[in-house]
Amino acid sequence: MGERGVWLVPDPCGLFCSSVAWFLIFFADYVTCVGIVWPWLEQTRLLHIAVLNFWAGMAIVSQLVCMLTDPGAIAKPTPDSENKELESQDNSGMRRCLKCGGIKPFRAHHCSVCQRCIMLMDHHCPWVNNCVGMYNQKHFLLFLLYVLFMSIHVMILLIARVVSCASFDYTHKRDYWRARRRNPSPFQSPIVFFEAIVFGLFTLVMFCDQLSAVFSNATGIDQLQNTAGPQRSTCEALRQVFGTPLSIYWFLPTAVHFSFKKGGEDEREMIPWMSDVPWEQLETPPKEFFRSRSPLLACRKSDTLT
Numbered sequence: 001m002g003e004r005g006v007w008l009v010p011d012p013c014g015l016f017c018s019s020v021a022w023f024l025i026f027f028a029d030y031v032t033c034v035g036i037v038w039p040w041l042e043q044t045r046l047l048h049i050a051v052l053n054f055w056a057g058m059a060i061v062s063q064l065v066c067m068l069t070d071p072g073a074i075a076k077p078t079p080d081s082e083n084k085e086l087e088s089q090d091n092s093g094m095r096r097c098l099k100c101g102g103i104k105p106f107r108a109h110h111c112s113v114c115q116r117c118i119m120l121m122d123h124h125c126p127w128v129n130n131c132v133g134m135y136n137q138k139h140f141l142l143f144l145l146y147v148l149f150m151s152i153h154v155m156i157l158l159i160a161r162v163v164s165c166a167s168f169d170y171t172h173k174r175d176y177w178r179a180r181r182r183n184p185s186p187f188q189s190p191i192v193f194f195e196a197i198v199f200g201l202f203t204l205v206m207f208c209d210q211l212s213a214v215f216s217n218a219t220g221i222d223q224l225q226n227t228a229g230p231q232r233s234t235c236e237a238l239r240q241v242f243g244t245p246l247s248i249y250w251f252l253p254t255a256v257h258f259s260f261k262k263g264g265e266d267e268r269e270m271i272p273w274m275s276d277v278p279w280e281q282l283e284t285p286p287k288e289f290f291r292s293r294s295p296l297l298a299c300r301k302s303d304t305l306t
Contacts, residue, residue: 014126017129028154055149056150074119138243214237
């Protein structure tokens, strides 16, 4: 899992929940487009169908990218490097995880499902079958955002459809058969409407919770442990999560690369934190680099292991 290959957590519960999420998105999209929009709207049907398919497609892609992206797993120690790390542990100040045995930087937490220490781990989400960490929090936010947009769009269409039905005069056969022909199955609309309400509220709450964690620089686990990173401006917090200044890439599930300011310089250095990159292959030793340039990722031996 993640060793020079595709990152995928082999958790049956997570895979099942992810499949359920895909089914619910496709079901809501199909019923709304085929059963409601197409037989009801004539002039704007193509526009609504295109927008609904865009919300559904971006939600699915964001969920898949979030699921298949290394969230920030710390490299597993090899037998050779493990002895060297144990010998130099007192001098370097590096922590070691008591569960997986790997090096554990500050604000890294062990996930019992992934069996790895995850950098800036917020929580393990079964709906994406992955941890939400520093490399896929952007994709998780986009997944929530597009599901929220789709839920709002579906609710608006269903409410408008109910209001339009009230305008028909059912005493005339023409209006009766016209309304009957344009109405979907009596079971589909209530199910989709209930689904839109539930998932709309759920994603809205989760999206606000994630934004709060981003702005406060404290993940869900950090909040439980009453710890947090250094305070940042709102723009800097969003740029660190999305990887770039405000651009179209904020709304696309593209890869994220963290940037760290060089001391006294305006330029930035892109450091990929991947589980298959050995510590010794970094251009700058991790302890000196992170302590001197990024208090967010500073390794401190005195921190309590979790």
